[in-house]
Amino acid sequence: MNRQLQFIIGGVIIAAILGTVIYQTTESTVFFYTPNEILAAPASFEGKEIRIGGRVVPESAQWNPAKVQLSFRVTENGRTFIPVVFQGAKPDMFREGQGVVVEGRMESGGVFRASNLLVKHSEEYKIDPSKVKDREAAYRTLIK
Amino acid sequence: MLIPALGWVSLIGFASLFYYVFEWVPLEANMKFSQKIMYIHLPTILGAYLAFFVVFFCSIGYLWKRTEILDRTAKCSAEIGVVFTGLILVTGSIWGRPTWNAYWVWWDARLITSLMLFLVYLGYLLLRAFADPGEKQARLAAVVGIVAFLDIPLIHVSVSWWRTLHQPSSLFKVGKSGAPEPSMPIEFLLPVIAGLILAVVLYLFLLLYRMRLEARLEMVAAQLARHR
Numbered sequence: 459m460n461r462q463l464q465f466i467i468g469g470v471i472i473a474a475i476l477g478t479v480i481y482q483t484t485e486s487t488v489f490f491y492t493p494n495e496i497l498a499a500p501a502s503f504e505g506k507e508i509r510i511g512g513r514v515v516p517e518s519a520q521w522n523p524a525k526v527q528l529s530f531r532v533t534e535n536g537r538t539f540i541p542v543v544f545q546g547a548k549p550d551m552f553r554e555g556q557g558v559v560v561e562g563r564m565e566s567g568g569v570f571r572a573s574n575l576l577v578k579h580s581e582e583y584k585i586d587p588s589k590v591k592d593r594e595a596a597y598r599t600l601i602k
Numbered sequence: 603m604l605i606p607a608l609g610w611v612s613l614i615g616f617a618s619l620f621y622y623v624f625e626w627v628p629l630e631a632n633m634k635f636s637q638k639i640m641y642i643h644l645p646t647i648l649g650a651y652l653a654f655f656v657v658f659f660c661s662i663g664y665l666w667k668r669t670e671i672l673d674r675t676a677k678c679s680a681e682i683g684v685v686f687t688g689l690i691l692v693t694g695s696i697w698g699r700p701t702w703n704a705y706w707v708w709w710d711a712r713l714i715t716s717l718m719l720f721l722v723y724l725g726y727l728l729l730r731a732f733a734d735p736g737e738k739q740a741r742l743a744a745v746v747g748i749v750a751f752l753d754i755p756l757i758h759v760s761v762s763w764w765r766t767l768h769q770p771s772s773l774f775k776v777g778k779s780g781a782p783e784p785s786m787p788i789e790f791l792l793p794v795i796a797g798l799i800l801a802v803v804l805y806l807f808l809l810l811y812r813m814r815l816e817a818r819l820e821m822v823a824a825q826l827a828r829h830r
């Protein structure tokens with residue numbers, strides 16, 4: 459058996475191990491839960507540090523600048539939802555109806571207390587309808 | 603002649619592309635100004651993928667035919683790929699802060715597999731730096747160069763295999779008719795395509811320039827060895 463062949467066989471083995479690891483992690487690893495998964499078994503998530511990924515229910519967001527607190531509801535299907543209270547500054551890109559991932563703890567009252575709020579952005583890109591005038595204002599925000 | 607020409611085309615090309623992007627391309631509706639980093643983020647991704655594909659291709663060729671030029675090409679290409687990958691991570695982070703509200707998240711599969719790409723090829727360069735020059739180094743590096751390339755298809759599928767913060771593929775999506783269609787208007791797509799073409803030109807410039815340098819280094823080393 460020549461050396462070249464040994465290396466090729468070695469490479470195939472490494473690829474097989476890599477493939478197995480990937481397969482296993484995709485099957486079992488959850489990087490965030492959806493609201494439905496949590497609502498199906500709320501008791502098992504109580505008090506645990508988790509992430510929830512879902513959409514912000516339209517007209518559910520309330521921003522309290524005095525307390526620096528943002529409360530809203532996340533949903534998966536639009537019918538059932540989880541109330542979220544986030545302590546911190548409201549992200550610029552936060553919009554109702556948008557995808558978010560919240561990190562925090564599920565409290566006994568069914569409220570999710572978030573310590574971190576991440577905003578998903580869609581792969582859809584649309585032209586800003588306000589065009590030129592607003593563009594100058596947008597440039598100005600950079601130097602404020 | 604070819605090398606300076608490629609260099610000037612990429613320099614003037616990128617300079618005029620950025621002027622065009624800031625002066626003429628409309629703002630994106632939601633992300634406004636911060637979306638403009640896309641016009642450098644996507645070209646750096648193509649540059650890195652292309653560079654590592656060349657490493658992959660040359661490594662297979664080297665193990666098969668043992669041609670020295672393939673080994674030299676793989677080495678030079680990997681260096682360029684690592685620089686481009688570093689730029690992917692930096693531009694992506696800068697874009698992530700205003701859009702996701704985080705520079706980096708450790709649980710996002712797209713981000714982690716991209717970081718893996720950077721580290722694996724950094725390892726490749728370290729191997730080349732520490733192993734003695736010669737046939738053995740070339741052979742070991744070729745094996746690593748082939749295996750490391752497997753991360754690129756993994757990066758590609760990461761957004762569909764795992765739940766991620768990173769959005770799906772930016773350029774094309776499957777439309778209602780089932781055929782792929784661009785997920786952005788032509789005003790955004792044109793500068794992206796121009797940037798991708800320029801990334802290929804820049805890559806070719808860097809590769810040829812670096813290979814000429816490598817050839818000269820080898821020549822000097824050979825002369826020094828003869829005079830000793």
